[in-house]
Amino acid sequence: MRADAKKNYEHILAVANVVIAEHGVDASLRDIARRAGVGLGTLYRHFPTREALLEALLRASFDEFTTKARILETASSPDDALVSWLREVVEFTSNYQGVVDVMMAAKEDPESALHASCITMRTAGTKLLARAQAEGLARIDMDGDDLFSLAAALAWLSNQPSSAPRADHLFSIIASAILTNRAGSDFRA
Numbered sequence: 001m002r003a004d005a006k007k008n009y010e011h012i013l014a015v016a017n018v019v020i021a022e023h024g025v026d027a028s029l030r031d032i033a034r035r036a037g038v039g040l041g042t043l044y045r046h047f048p049t050r051e052a053l054l055e056a057l058l059r060a061s062f063d064e065f066t067t068k069a070r071i072l073e074t075a076s077s078p079d080d081a082l083v084s085w086l087r088e089v090v091e092f093t094s095n096y097q098g099v100v101d102v103m104m105a106a107k108e109d110p111e112s113a114l115h116a117s118c119i120t121m122r123t124a125g126t127k128l129l130a131r132a133q134a135e136g137l138a139r140i141d142m143d144g145d146d147l148f149s150l151a152a153a154l155a156w157l158s159n160q161p162s163s164a165p166r167a168d169h170l171f172s173i174i175a176s177a178i179l180t181n182r183a184g185s186d187f188r189a
Contacts, residue, residue, distance in 0.1 A: 009046050012036045016057055024097030025054060054102060055113035062117040065089055069124035078132035083175050085128050089121070089151045090171060094158035104152055122148045129178075138179055150174055 015036040019027045029050060033043040047053035068088065072081035093099055106114035107122065126144025133140050157163040157170055 005046075008036075008038055008042060012038060012043055012046055012053075013057055016053055020054075020057065020096055025050075025099050025102055029053070049113070051102070051106075051113045054099070055117060058096075058099070058114065059117050061092055062121045065092070065121050066124040069128055072128060073131060077137075078128070078135045079137040079179050079181065082125075082128045082132045082138060082178070085125060086147070086151055086154075086175065086178075087171065089125070090154045090158065093151065093155035094167070097159050100152045100156045100159075104149075107148065118148075125151070132179070137181055139177075142178065147178075150178070 012032065016027075016032045019032045019035060023031075029043060030040055032053075033040045036043070043053075047056065065085065065088065069081075069085050072085055075081070076084065093103065102114065103118050106112035107118040109115055112118075122144050125147045129138055129142070129144060129147050132138035154167070154171055154174060158167040163170065
């Protein structure tokens with residue numbers, strides 16, 4: 001990629017991050033291009049679809065969650081590792097209104113630009129869950145898909161005006177339901 005094209009790409013992503021955080025995943029692509037100071041054609045050359053833009057925007061963070069899971073596998077107790085990773089995923093996904101719907105759809109659609117990133121992130125969480133299950137610290141009747149769905153549900157609830165003030169409490173309830181050895185009050189941020 002030419003230096004000016006790379007600069008445009010990175011600038012569009014930075015602006016898209018701000019606009020999507022403000023207006024959600026359905027933010028106007030025209031507004032993103034305008035605020036980035038580029039034409040709509042330039043935006044579409046870099047990101048032919050909204051999903052391609054979201055994939056580029058979210059991929060780095062999803063990769064960080066995968067890396068974080070690998071570190072937590074050896075650096076923390078299995079239950080603390082699982083809860084820490086889950087909390088970070090929920091907090092991140094709740095920052096982008098509407099991203100939960102996109103992630104849940106992408107997880108099921110192998111043709112989706114976000115599919116691979118979502119599967120990689122789900123796999124990272126699954127490993128943390130399996131480690132906690134192997135130690136007898138997490139319920140054994142759930143799997144990585146359940147964990148991914150619970151993270152999505154918690155993030156969605158965080159974006160609902162009536163639930164947002166209780167988001168931490170709701171997280172604690174879910175975390176204590178996943179783990180076999182801790183009460184909900186152990187998970188407050």
